[in-house]
Amino acid sequence: MLFDFGGTLDSDGDRWAVRFHAAYVGAGGRLPLESFEPLFREADRQLERDPAVRTMGFRDMAARQVELLWPVLPDGQSIDCASIAEHFHVDAIRAVERNRPVLQALAGRYRLGVVSNFTGNLDRCLAELDLLQLFAVVVDSLVVGWAKPDPRIFRHALEGLGAATASSWMIGDNFETDIRPAAALGISTCWLAPPDRPTPTEGVATQRIARLTDLPTLLDRCTD
Numbered sequence: 001m002l003f004d005f006g007g008t009l010d011s012d013g014d015r016w017a018v019r020f021h022a023a024y025v026g027a028g029g030r031l032p033l034e035s036f037e038p039l040f041r042e043a044d045r046q047l048e049r050d051p052a053v054r055t056m057g058f059r060d061m062a063a064r065q066v067e068l069l070w071p072v073l074p075d076g077q078s079i080d081c082a083s084i085a086e087h088f089h090v091d092a093i094r095a096v097e098r099n100r101p102v103l104q105a106l107a108g109r110y111r112l113g114v115v116s117n118f119t120g121n122l123d124r125c126l127a128e129l130d131l132l133q134l135f136a137v138v139v140d141s142l143v144v145g146w147a148k149p150d151p152r153i154f155r156h157a158l159e160g161l162g163a164a165t166a167s168s169w170m171i172g173d174n175f176e177t178d179i180r181p182a183a184a185l186g187i188s189t190c191w192l193a194p195p196d197r198p199t200p201t202e203g204v205a206t207q208r209i210a211r212l213t214d215l216p217t218l219l220d221r222c223t224d
Contacts, residue, residue: 001106002157002182004148004172005116009099009131010092012211013173013193017041020065023087027079043069047119048142054120057128061121062089096129099212103134106216111161113137115154115170117147117177137161148174149181158187171215175200190215 007015017040021033029036046068047053053061063085070076106112112135116122122140126132137160141147144156158168165186172178173192183189183204191205192212199205207218 001110002113002115002154002161002168002170002187003135004170004174004178005114005118005122005125007173008171008178008192008212009103009114010095010129011173012095013197015173016044016065016088019091020069020084020088023084023091024073024079026087027081027083028075029073029079029084030075031073039072040069042072056121056124058092058125059085059089059128061119061125062092093129096131100131100134102213102216103131106219107134111136111163113139113157113161115139115148115157117141148177151181151185154182154185154187169206169219171212175205179205190218 003009007013011019017037018033020040021036024031024036043065047061047065050064053064056064063082066081066085070081103112114122114126114135114137116139118140120140120142123132123138126135126138132138137157139153139157139160141153144153146153146156148154154170158165169188169190170178170182171190171192175191179189179191180201183206188206189204190207190209192209195210199208207222209215209218
């Protein structure tokens with residue numbers, strides 16, 4: 001059973017850009033999401049190129065993301081940027097603490113792995129969040145050299161688990177990088193998304209849930 005990380009284990013299907021934007025607005029920021037997101041993506045690219053990030057855990061990484069974002073925000077001087085990282089971190093911790101018992105129970109029934117487009121420090125972030133021990137395989141795109149939706153990153157993870165595509169699941173919040181490519185490989189898929197989010201393409205995802213805590217019940221139903 002493979003999981004995405006950001007937006008899946010630490011949220012209910014909302015990507016980091018959306019959650020950082022909510023924290024930014026909460027701190028007094030005025031940019032709408034459509035203007036904020038390109039700036040966030042550029043900060044994301046800078047973060048990936050920053051060698052210091054390889055040694056960072058989850059909290060420090062969030063703070064560094066805001067440090068890189070702050071200079072390009074037109075209203076950055078007028079808001080408390082430290083509060084953006086703190087808001088993001090608190091919300092993520094709340095979701096992780098709710099999801100951890102679910103993952104612990106699943107780890108007793110399945111071999112679990114994480115497949116994430118990340119920045120070389122995924123294992124450190126999982127360790128800080130007290131999740132690392134639950135996963136037999138952790139695949140960080142920067143470490144392995146392939147990024148989702150490249151099918152090689154999914155195959156690599158399944159090889160590490162000793163699992164076949166037909167008997168595996170991929171659970172993720174990003175339809176285009178998690179669900180569609182995994183489904184194309186013959187992996188069963190579960191899309192994590194808020195109930196009001198439109199489905200991009202019907203018939204691709206095997207199942208859909210609104211919260212990770214819904215997953216055990218879904219799996220029980222699928223195996224009955």
